[in-house]
Amino acid sequence: MSTPAVILVGPPGSGKTTVGGLIAERLGLELRDTDADIERAAGKPIPEIFLEDGEPHFRALEADAVRRAVAEHTGVLSLGGGAVLDPATRALLVGLPVVFLDVALAEAVRRVGLDVPRPLLAVNPRQRWRTLMEERRPWYTEVARAVVTTADRTPDEVATAVLDALERHPA
Structure with missing residues (x-):
């Protein structure tokens, strides 16, 4: 069974899509984003x-988009911030090259912006983001082979750190 080369998880604003694109470019692979898959399938x-x-x-x-992407995609895969909420998804990710992009609240808020439509962050985005992270951090950590902190790093530096972390923590 083929699996993605790299799977990125983390909260909104952690840089999964940006960093995923850089990693895909470096490895000569395609980036697949499950949020984009969902929007395409739903037509909205x-x-x-x-x-x-x-x-x-x-x-x-x-959950369905993640299942399909893990089964079909051999490139770099970016999962939506809440994908780890599903126990079946977490079980599916065990043993795969998953990296948790850990981002600080202030940095995430700056990156996400308060004008971008994010349904779970619509009301009191700073407090809601903090609450989401408290709930999800154990799951991000549970599925991750490695954790990469994004603080004070450019997207290029984060991409390098992800690849280095996977080299240090092979399957």
Whole structure:
């Protein structure tokens, strides 16, 4: 069974898509983002899915998108921030080259911006982000082969750190 070369997990604003793109370019692979897969399949943006269909429906779409991507994609894979909420997804990620991009609150808020439509951060984004991280950090850590801190690093430096971490922690 082939699996993705690198799987990135982390909260909104951690740089999964940006760093994933850089890693994919360096390795000569394609980047796949499960949030983009969900939007393409649903025919609408994630905030609309949350609003019109509810979070449980979105989470079901997300679990399915991750399952398919892990089975089909051999490049770099970026998972949505909440993908680790699903126990089946966490079980699926065990033993795979997963890296948790750990980002500080202030940096995430600066990167995400407060005008970007993120349904789970709509009300009191700083407090909500902090709460999400408290809930999700144990799961990000559980599925990760390595943790890379993004603080005071450029996306290029984070990409290098991810590749170095995977070299130090092979399967």
